[in-house]
Each structure stands twice: as structure tokens, then as C-alpha cells.
Amino acid sequence: MKRITFALAMIAASPALGQVTADTPNPLAGKADAADAGHALFGKMNCAGCHAYDLTGGMGPDLTDASWQYGGKPGEIFHTIAEGTPRGMPAWKDKMTADEIWQVVAYIQSKKQ
Amino acid sequence: MVVRKILFGAALLCGAALPVLGAGAPGGEAAPQNKSFTGAIANLAPGDAAGQWTRQARDYANTRYSPLTQINKKNVGRLRIAWTFSDGQMYGHEGAPLVVGDTMFLVTPFPNIAYALDLSKPGAPIKWVFQPNPDPRAIGEACCDRVLRGWAYADGKLIYNLLDDHTVAVDASTGKEVWRVLLDDVSKGPTMTQAAFTVGDKVYVGSSGGELGTNGWFQALDVKDGHTVWKAFTNGPDSGALIGDDFKPFYPWMKGKDLGVSTWPKDMWKQGASAPWGWVSYDPDLNEVYYGTSNPGPRTPSQRPGLNLWSSAVFARDANSGAAKWAYQFTPHDEWDYDGVNENVLLDIPWKGAKRKVMVHFNRNGFAYTIDRANGEVLVAEPFGLQNWAKKIDLATGMPIVNDAAHPIVEKKVENICPPDIGVKNWNPSAFSPRTGLLYAGVFNSCMDLTNHIVQYIPGATYDGMEMVRHAGPGGNWGEFIAWDPVAGKRIWSIKENLYVWSGAVVTGSDLVFYGTMDGWFRAVDARSGKVLWSQKLGSGITAAPMTFLGPDKRQYVAVYAGVGGGAGVLRREKGFMPGGNTLYVFSVDGTGIGTGASQLVSHAGAAAPVSVPPGTAHN
Numbered sequence: 001m002k003r004i005t006f007a008l009a010m011i012a013a014s015p016a017l018g019q020v021t022a023d024t025p026n027p028l029a030g031k032a033d034a035a036d037a038g039h040a041l042f043g044k045m046n047c048a049g050c051h052a053y054d055l056t057g058g059m060g061p062d063l064t065d066a067s068w069q070y071g072g073k074p075g076e077i078f079h080t081i082a083e084g085t086p087r088g089m090p091a092w093k094d095k096m097t098a099d100e101i102w103q104v105v106a107y108i109q110s111k112k113q
Numbered sequence: 114m115v116v117r118k119i120l121f122g123a124a125l126l127c128g129a130a131l132p133v134l135g136a137g138a139p140g141g142e143a144a145p146q147n148k149s150f151t152g153a154i155a156n157l158a159p160g161d162a163a164g165q166w167t168r169q170a171r172d173y174a175n176t177r178y179s180p181l182t183q184i185n186k187k188n189v190g191r192l193r194i195a196w197t198f199s200d201g202q203m204y205g206h207e208g209a210p211l212v213v214g215d216t217m218f219l220v221t222p223f224p225n226i227a228y229a230l231d232l233s234k235p236g237a238p239i240k241w242v243f244q245p246n247p248d249p250r251a252i253g254e255a256c257c258d259r260v261l262r263g264w265a266y267a268d269g270k271l272i273y274n275l276l277d278d279h280t281v282a283v284d285a286s287t288g289k290e291v292w293r294v295l296l297d298d299v300s301k302g303p304t305m306t307q308a309a310f311t312v313g314d315k316v317y318v319g320s321s322g323g324e325l326g327t328n329g330w331f332q333a334l335d336v337k338d339g340h341t342v343w344k345a346f347t348n349g350p351d352s353g354a355l356i357g358d359d360f361k362p363f364y365p366w367m368k369g370k371d372l373g374v375s376t377w378p379k380d381m382w383k384q385g386a387s388a389p390w391g392w393v394s395y396d397p398d399l400n401e402v403y404y405g406t407s408n409p410g411p412r413t414p415s416q417r418p419g420l421n422l423w424s425s426a427v428f429a430r431d432a433n434s435g436a437a438k439w440a441y442q443f444t445p446h447d448e449w450d451y452d453g454v455n456e457n458v459l460l461d462i463p464w465k466g467a468k469r470k471v472m473v474h475f476n477r478n479g480f481a482y483t484i485d486r487a488n489g490e491v492l493v494a495e496p497f498g499l500q501n502w503a504k505k506i507d508l509a510t511g512m513p514i515v516n517d518a519a520h521p522i523v524e525k526k527v528e529n530i531c532p533p534d535i536g537v538k539n540w541n542p543s544a545f546s547p548r549t550g551l552l553y554a555g556v557f558n559s560c561m562d563l564t565n566h567i568v569q570y571i572p573g574a575t576y577d578g579m580e581m582v583r584h585a586g587p588g589g590n591w592g593e594f595i596a597w598d599p600v601a602g603k604r605i606w607s608i609k610e611n612l613y614v615w616s617g618a619v620v621t622g623s624d625l626v627f628y629g630t631m632d633g634w635f636r637a638v639d640a641r642s643g644k645v646l647w648s649q650k651l652g653s654g655i656t657a658a659p660m661t662f663l664g665p666d667k668r669q670y671v672a673v674y675a676g677v678g679g680g681a682g683v684l685r686r687e688k689g690f691m692p693g694g695n696t697l698y699v700f701s702v703d704g705t706g707i708g709t710g711a712s713q714l715v716s717h718a719g720a721a722a723p724v725s726v727p728p729g730t731a732h733n
Contacts, residue, residue: 043566043568044569045571045574046568046569046571046574046575046576046577048566048575048577048580049324049568049574049575049576049577049578050253050574050575052580053564053566053580058682058683059255059256059257059324059575060253085253086249086250087249087250087252087253088249088250088251088252088253088254088255089253090253090571090573090574095571
């Protein structure tokens with residue numbers, strides 16, 4: 001019951017893919033469940049293969065430091081995940097829903113130093 | 114332990130790494146001065162002029178042996194920088210310069226810019242630059258930095274791979290593109306980082322992407338126009354792997370039909386990687402090429418029960434047709450990312466009273482194999498560094514006896530598996546001297562705590578599953594540089610280094626071995642005793658292969674890139690790891706050369722012909 005309520009709340013709160021701008025706040029910010037769900041997705045969607053299971057990077061950039069090639073605001077991170085980058089980050093908008101991407105953003109935000 | 118650490122520190126303060134004589138030092142006596150330790154020799158075909166360096170490993174056999182002797186034990190201490198060249202690209206530098214005639218050829222990491230330098234003029238100015246402009250999407254698909262491990266010269270062309278899955282040929286005299294062929298789809302994961310290898314009218318190239326769910330392949334292209342002469346997939350049906358009637362593996366467990374399919378769960382071979390991204394060697398007598406294959410994908414082994422042929426293996430193929438002659442899987446059902454792509458050095462050794470044509474291969478898994486290259490029989494398989502995943506290699510079956518404690522477990526940390534994924538040695542090529550009969554290799558001393566995760570295949574994303582923490586092995590030093598006896602299967606001497614020794618090596622006719630360290634020291638070592646004779650700190654860590662050549666002034670030079678990167682980046686948070694770089698350093702005795710002496714004192718704008726200082730004349 002709790003899970004369903006939570007999922008509904010997220011759908012209600014999340015802006016659709018095309019409506020996210022650099023300044024859009026993460027609708028799931030601060031919600032521990034969202035970061036946990038993002039953690040699971042981070043492994044399941046193979047993000048960890050490039051950015052490492054501790055997010056400190058390897059094949060891809062460190063996600064825990066203050067350096068962001070494509071912007072470190074939640075909306076910018078959302079955009080990078082959804083659209084990919086010209087330097088090889090795949091676009092995930094066809095493989096994850098907007099809510100799932102926000103969960104991954106929440107997880108990354110929870111790990112920022 | 115504290116005392117040991119202090120002693121180690123003191124040795125470093127003295128400015129010279131100290132050699133440790135192995136049990137193999139002959140009776141504790143002084144090393145033989147002109148005798149071979151082992152009797153091993155090599156066919157040095159194609160037998161280029163002594164001062165030239167026209168292929169990455171100098172010869173088909175992959176010895177990296179130069180017969181030059183101008184720089185010797187007496188004057189090596191006077192090596193100084195003659196000139197340098199910065200290529201501006203900041204990814205890891207791994208290849209060795211080629212010298213053909215009076216021209217030096219360099220190719221940068223991504224974006225794979227080629228330079229021809231005119232060695233006949235002061236300061237070796239640029240003759241031409243070629244910019245291929247590869248697709249930047251390749252940056253995100255390359256597992257281990259955006260590197261290129263080498264480039265090739267043949268038929269008046271400089272030929273090399275681009276990270277975005279092209280091979281390109283450039284006119285060596287003009288720098289104009291002659292041909293470019295597309296060999297795979299970078300958006301799905303494969304890249305090309307391998308050093309193209311040329312023999313006669315063919316260039317041999319292989320794919321990269323062991324962590325990207327790729328379907329690895331190796332192919333021969335025509336040097337004239339780049340068209341594919343033959344192509345062999347590593348895995349899958351025998352027809353695609355060019356496995357037919359000529360295929361005679363030595364061990365029975367590698368015999369059977371379509372093992373590249375049946376040793377995998379249904380269809381998983383299609384994303385089974387096994388990419389041939391390492392070195393190629395060639396035997397002109399047998400007319401065979403030899404190359405290894407990468408780890409299987411995904412790296413989580415519980416997802417792919419079976420032997421997973423032909424991952425983590427070596428192939429012998431007919432150079433003309435590609436028909437497989439034999440194969441040997443070093444690490445069956447590889448559970449630790451022990452790729453089989455390291456160099457195969459082709460030697461002739463005395464073996465039980467007869468001569469055997471062998472290959473010597475330092476595998477990531479920590480065993481050095483001496484294998485009969487005519488039939489694939491393993492003659493010697495001994496640890497050359499720290500490993501605990503296997504008790505031994507059973508020479509009766511060719512199979513490792515795996516240590517039960519080394520099996521990874523999904524979602525559970527298994528501690529202290531040695532070596533970690535990057536191995537006891539990686540792609541960094543060893544050198545062999547026919548004078549000493551020994552091989553010289555940079556090696557790693559480390560282990561991992563490993564937690565495996567289940568992964569799914571997503572095209573273009575990693576297909577990996579290994580979460581690990583690497584730590585240095587006993588002694589606290591991450592690296593060593595060793596001399597190896599390939600007949601007895603034992604170390605002769607070793608030099609401890611702070612970080613992984615991830616550079617290539619070159620050995621000369623004056624018994625000098627050159628290698629570099631990740632903390633930026635370029636060293637010359639006595640090939641017989643392991644005594645360090647000269648060291649120079651460079652501007653970045655060294656992960657490239659050094660080489661040596663004679664300039665147009667008949668003077669011997671030694672060259673190496675300093676530009677740490679590639680897989681060596683796994684130590685980027687360790688003390689002493691240097692920032693990236695992109696400078697080629699060229700050394701000579703006293704730093705003299707075409708750019709010094711009288712020519713140093715004039716502007717080269719409109720200058721007359723450069724003044725050459727004869728060899729052996731120190732400038733004053």
C-alpha cells in the first residue's frame with residue numbers, strides 16, 4: 001500500500017521529460033526511498049560500469065566531485081541522463097521513465113561531497 | 114613490517130631502485146657476461162637495418178630487441194634529453210614511435226592525430242600532420258581511456274586504427290589519406306585501440322570492448338585499399354570463427370563442433386566480447402599469425418556457465434586464409450577478467466635436448482606460459498608474480514586447478530583475490546634479448562576484494578558487473594620490473610617500484626634494458642644483473658613503450674612518451690601518480706644531436722643546411 005502511494009505521489013510531482021529545464025528542482029529531492037530506488041537503477045542500468053559502484057568514476061567521470069562537464073544542477077543532470085552527451089554517454093530517455101531518471105538524480109545528489 | 118617499509122623508503126631516497134636476485138641467479142655467482150642464461154633465441158625477421166624501428170615490437174617475433182650498442186653500460190649514465198615533442202592530447206599514451214628512413218611517425222590517443230617528424234633537421238620539425246576527426250561518441254565507449262597502443266608502416270603508408278572503428282592509411286611522404294575503412298558500429302560498444310600489425314600485403318587489426326557486450330573479431334585487410342581479406346569472429350559458430358579441418362587444438366577439451374556456441378548459455382556468445390585488442394606476432398616459417406582474446410562478457414561469471422570459448426585464449430591462424438590452426442584457452446570460464454591479449458613473443462628454445470619453436474606469454478592471470486607454437490602444447494606455466502586464484506596449471510590437461518576461495522559470489526564480497534582484474538601484467542609489452550636469453554617485463558603486485566553484481570545487456574552501455582577494491586600485495590609496492598627465464602619458468606632478478614610498472618620495455622645489443630614507471634622515472638638497467646645504471650624523471654608517468662634508433666647523424670637515440678593513462682588510471686588516487694602528459698622524450702649521450710652544437714647557436718629561419726655533430730663528440 002505504501003509503495004503504491006509513493007509511486008502515485010512521484011507521478012504527480014514529476015515534470016514530464018520535455019518540461020525539465022536546468023532550474024527544475026528534483027521533485028524527489030530528500031526522499032530516502034527515491035535515492036534507494038536510484039541506487040538500484042544505477043546498478044541495473046549499468047551506470048556503475050562506467051561511473052563505478054561508489055560513483056567515483058573510471059571509464060566515465062566522477063559523480064561525487066564538484067566538476068560537472070554538462071552542469072551539476074538536478075535539472076542538468078536529468079538532461080544529461082535523458083539525452084546523453086556527444087562524448088559517448090548514452091541517452092536513457094527511451095530506457096527509463098522520467099521518474100526513474102529523477103530517482104537516479106536523487107541517488108547522485110545523495111552522494112555529492 | 115615497519116622496518117621493511119623504512120628500508121624500502123631508504124632505498125628510494127638513494128635514488129636508485131635495488132635489484133633483488135631471484136632464486137634463479139646462477140649459484141649466487143655473478144651474472145654471465147657474454148653467455149645466454151637459457152639458450153633461447155629468436156628469428157629477428159624481417160631483419161630491418163639496425164638503426165630503424167619500423168614496427169611496434171621491431172620484429173615479427175615481438176622481441177623489442179635492438180642490436181644497437183653505441184649507448185652502452187659505460188656511457189648510459191650520460192644520457193640527456195636531445196629534444197622533446199608535445200602532441201597536445203591528454204589521454205594515455207601507449208605506443209612507440211616508428212622510425213623509417215629519416216622520418217619519425219607518431220600517432221596521438223583520440224582524436225588519433227598523426228605526425229611525421231623530420232629527423233634530419235635540428236629539433237625534428239613537423240613534416241606533416243594528419244587529422245582523421247574520429248566520431249567523439251567513441252570516447253564514451255572505450256573502457257580504459259581513449260588510447261591507441263601503436264601504429265604500423267607498410268608499402269609507403271602509415272596505417273592505424275581510429276577509436277571509432279575505422280582503420281586508416283596515410284601516405285607516409287605526404288600525410289594525405291589513402292584509404293579509410295569502417296569495421297564496426299561504435300554506438301553498440303566496440304572501439305579500436307589495438308596496434309595494427311603489418312606483414313607483406315596485409316594489415317591485421319582487432320576489436321576492443323571486453324566490458325561492452327561486443328562480439329569480438331580479428332581481420333586481415335589489404336594494405337593497398339583496406340578491403341577485408343578475411344575476418345574471424347572469436348565466438349559463435351565455427352564458420353564465423355574460421356574454424357575448419359585445419360583446426361587441431363592440443364587438448365581434447367577444446368575439440369568439437371561449434372564450441373563457440375555450445376560453451377555459452379543460449380545466444381550469450383553474441384555479447385561475449387572476447388575482443389582481440391592486444392598484440393599480434395607472426396612466424397614467417399609457419400606463415401601463422403598469433404593473437405589473444407579478451408575476457409568474456411559479462412564479467413559476472415555466474416551469468417554465463419560454461420567454458421565460454423574462445424574468450425581469454427590465444428589463436429594461431431594461417432596468415433593468408435585466417436584458417437584457425439590451434440587455440441588454447443588460458444583461463445577457462447574466466448571469472449576475474451583475465452584477458453589473454455598480452456604479447457606472444459616467438460622464441461626458439463632448447464627443450465629436453467631438442468629445439469622447440471615456442472611462444473612466451475605473460476598472462477594477466479599471473480602465469481607465464483611457454484607454448485609450442487606449432488601445436489599449442491603448454492611446456493611451461495609458472496607464476497611470474499603474485500597470484501592465488503589457481504594452485505597451478507596442470508600440464509597434462511592444460512587446465513588450471515582453481516582455488517575454491519577465489520570464486521566470486523554475487524552480492525557478497527570475496528576478499529583478497531590475487532591478481533585483480535588488471536592482472537599481474539597487462540598489455541604493456543615485454544622485451545626479449547637473444548644475448549641473455551631472458552625476457553624483461555613490467556609487472557603488478559596486487560589483489561582485490563571483489564563483489565559481483567548481476568547485469569543486463571544494454572547495447573552501447575557497459576556489460577560488466579565487477580565491483581572491486583584493489584590493494585597492493587606483500588611489501589606494499591604495487592609494481593616490479595623482472596627478468597624471466599622462459600625455459601625454467603623462473604625469475605632471474607626483479608626491481609621493486611612504488612606503482613604498477615605499466616610501460617613497455619626495450620633491450621639492446623649492449624645488454625641495456627629501458628623501462629618507465631608510473632611515477633615518472635625512465636630507467637636503464639643492466640640486462641644481466643638488474644642493476645639500475647641511469648634514471649631520468651620525466652614530466653608524466655610512463656605507460657608507453659620505449660624504442661631506440663639511429664638518427665640520420667648515425668647517432669643512437671632512445672625515445673619514450675610520458676603520458677600516463679589508459680588502464681593505469683586505476684591507480685590515479687595513489688600517492689605518486691602523476692598528472693597526464695603528452696611529451697615524447699628523445700635521449701642521446703650528452704644530449705647531442707642534429708639540434709645541438711653549432712646549429713644550436715643560430716636561428717633556423719632561412720638557415721643554411723643543419724650542422725651535424727659527429728657521434729661521440731660532446732658539444733662544448
